[in-house]
Amino acid sequence: MPDPLTTTSALSSYLTARSTPHTSIALLTGGTANFVYRVTLPDSKTVIYKHAAPHLSSNHNFAFDPARMDYEDRALEILPPLLSQHFKDSRGEETSVHAVRWFFYDKENKLLCISDGGDLNLKIAYTDLALDIPSIGREIGTWIAALHSCSKTTSLSLEGDEDLEKNNAVGVAIYRHSYKNVHVALSSYGHDPEFGKLIDEEYGSRLATENECVCHGDFWPGNVLVRQEGGQGKPELTIVDWEITRRGTSATDIGQFAAEAYLLDRFHGNRGLLPAFLTSYAEARAAELNREWVRRMVVHWGVHIAYWPTRVEWTDHEGTGKLVEIGLKTMKAVVEGDWEQLRTSELLKDVAAGWGKFWERT
Numbered sequence: 001m002p003d004p005l006t007t008t009s010a011l012s013s014y015l016t017a018r019s020t021p022h023t024s025i026a027l028l029t030g031g032t033a034n035f036v037y038r039v040t041l042p043d044s045k046t047v048i049y050k051h052a053a054p055h056l057s058s059n060h061n062f063a064f065d066p067a068r069m070d071y072e073d074r075a076l077e078i079l080p081p082l083l084s085q086h087f088k089d090s091r092g093e094e095t096s097v098h099a100v101r102w103f104f105y106d107k108e109n110k111l112l113c114i115s116d117g118g119d120l121n122l123k124i125a126y127t128d129l130a131l132d133i134p135s136i137g138r139e140i141g142t143w144i145a146a147l148h149s150c151s152k153t154t155s156l157s158l159e160g161d162e163d164l165e166k167n168n169a170v171g172v173a174i175y176r177h178s179y180k181n182v183h184v185a186l187s188s189y190g191h192d193p194e195f196g197k198l199i200d201e202e203y204g205s206r207l208a209t210e211n212e213c214v215c216h217g218d219f220w221p222g223n224v225l226v227r228q229e230g231g232q233g234k235p236e237l238t239i240v241d242w243e244i245t246r247r248g249t250s251a252t253d254i255g256q257f258a259a260e261a262y263l264l265d266r267f268h269g270n271r272g273l274l275p276a277f278l279t280s281y282a283e284a285r286a287a288e289l290n291r292e293w294v295r296r297m298v299v300h301w302g303v304h305i306a307y308w309p310t311r312v313e314w315t316d317h318e319g320t321g322k323l324v325e326i327g328l329k330t331m332k333a334v335v336e337g338d339w340e341q342l343r344t345s346e347l348l349k350d351v352a353a354g355w356g357k358f359w360e361r362t
Contacts, residue, residue, distance in 0.1 A: 179204025
């Protein structure tokens with residue numbers, strides 16, 4: 001029997017049966033995991049419904065635990081109040097960045113209703129010259145620093161208890177994918193695959209036990225929706241896709257976003273997203289970062305740069321090979337403890353003056 005909420009007609013029947021008036025439903029494309037719909041209400045406002053089936057939306061033969069949606073629901077229930085209080089205490093005001101707003105969750109049917117942040121994400125919006133990209137980078141860096149700082153004792157337990165050891169097993173498993181496969185990327189471009197396996201054994205394995213704070217889990221510009229009312233003022237930035245939220249090390253969220261920011265800067269105009277993001281994050285968590293944290297973040301950045309451009313097209317074959325070399329060189333500098341090499345690396349060369357104090361702190 002097919003999953004009941006994988007078509008617009010099925011969702012319409014579901015809403016009608018629950019006396020939820022609506023005028024139209026559109027299936028949104030672009031994702032691979034969930035069935036995502038934009039529902040228009042009678043007052044012309046729109047909301048988003050996300051349904052997690054026990055398989056990928058893009059491949060019904062690929063099993064995918066729908067419990068992932070329980071974790072998105074949990075994250076959107078507990079984290080926004082923590083973040084709101086953090087910004088009121090630290091800045092006396094709210095931020096232009098916020099988690100997508102939660103409206104409703106049907107756990108039995110794995111159906112989540114959230115606010116509609118629009119169709120434009122930061123990866124697409126990056127080239128819009130009307131946007132102040134460094135300002136956006138600073139806001140995002142400050143916001144994710146707040147998430148990491150205020151969630152150190154926040155449990156993701158679906159039972160609602162305070163057990164910090166209970167974690168999103170789906171998120172942990174998915175996040176190791178690039179570590180497990182970076183050796184393939186290295187081999188494909190003529191490098192020793194054994195080094196990639198070493199990185200997975202040494203660093204990928206840590207994902208199962210790292211437990212510093214709550215991590216978004218898929219923190220990259222594609223999950224930052226950008227909306228600027230009237231084309232003026234500070235844009236509203238909505239953070240979406242929380243289903244692989246997990247407890248882990250904050251370094252992986254930063255390494256992932258920094259890698260994608262680097263790729264945007266490198267290939268789409270060098271508008272300064274990476275240094276602005278890294279600088280604001282460092283300023284916000286200056287008292288908490290040390291050499292081991294930087295080492296972990298840099299390795300994650302290197303794995304991402306070496307692996308994901310071989311799966312998601314950014315440039316031609318030769319250009320991709322250069323990216324693999326950059327990732328490899330950066331990871332080797334970490335393994336060899338060559339901090340001078342890291343100081344001039346593609347990741348840290350523009351922020352070394354501010355970041356140098358962290359790797360001097362043990």
